[in-house]
Amino acid sequence: LTVGLSISCETAAVFWSAKLLNEQAPSLAAVAGLGTAFYGICNAGMRFYGDSLRARHGEMIVLLTSIVLAMAGFAILGLSTSFAVSVVAFACAGLGLSLLCPCLFNMAANQMPANRAAALGFISMIAGAPRIMAPWLFGWVAASQSTSFAFGLCTFALATAFGLVMLLKSTGFEASATAA
Numbered sequence: 084l085t086v087g088l089s090i091s092c093e094t095a096a097v098f099w100s101a102k103l104l105n106e107q108a109p110s111l112a113a114v115a116g117l118g119t120a121f122y123g124i125c126n127a128g129m130r131f132y133g134d135s136l137r138a139r140h141g142e143m144i145v146l147l148t149s150i151v152l153a154m155a156g157f158a159i160l161g162l163s164t165s166f167a168v169s170v171v172a173f174a175c176a177g178l179g180l181s182l183l184c185p186c187l188f189n190m191a192a193n194q195m196p197a198n199r200a201a202a203l204g205f206i207s208m209i210a211g212a213p214r215i216m217a218p219w220l221f222g223w224v225a226a227s228q229s230t231s232f233a234f235g236l237c238t239f240a241l242a243t244a245f246g247l248v249m250l251l252k253s254t255g256f257e258a259s260a261t262a263a
Contacts, residue, residue: 085244087213089183103230108166118173125177146186153179161235
């Protein structure tokens with residue numbers, strides 16, 4: 084479920100960033116793609132260093148820190164009316180979301196070392212529900228409230244993901260996930 088929630092937030096950032104920035108500053112519509120650009124640059128840049136961060140600090144620390152960073156980015160998007168602040172918030176969200184899937188997929192694969200593909204298939208299947216519903220839900224909220232409000236709700240999706248990870252951590256999941 085955490086994978087689905089994080090991918091849902093990634094999808095929202097990519098598909099809706101230009102709309103939010105265009106709403107905040109219509110005169111800057113020509114550069115409204117900066118949200119997606121900064122999100123993508125920060126996401127790709129962090130993934131480049133992800134393996135070394137995960138090796139140095141462990142999956143769980145990187146995972147939890149990443150969720151908090153992404154939550155901060157989406158919370159700022161939900162509250163800000165400033166074009167510049169929102170561009171920075173998209174960068175923050177991109178940094179935070181960048182390592183969630185690599186960490187989560189690695190942790191899932193390590194649960195079934197003899198059949199990693201089955202573990203990845205299972206996590207992808209479970210992640211499907213939030214990923215399927217999220218675009219419709221985000222669009223509905225953006226239309227009925229506002230795009231920034233919909234981005235703010237991504238904070239709660241990530242808070243749910245954080246809670247799920249903490250629940251897994253409390254069951255000793257980290258020890259078995261990093262043993263392989």
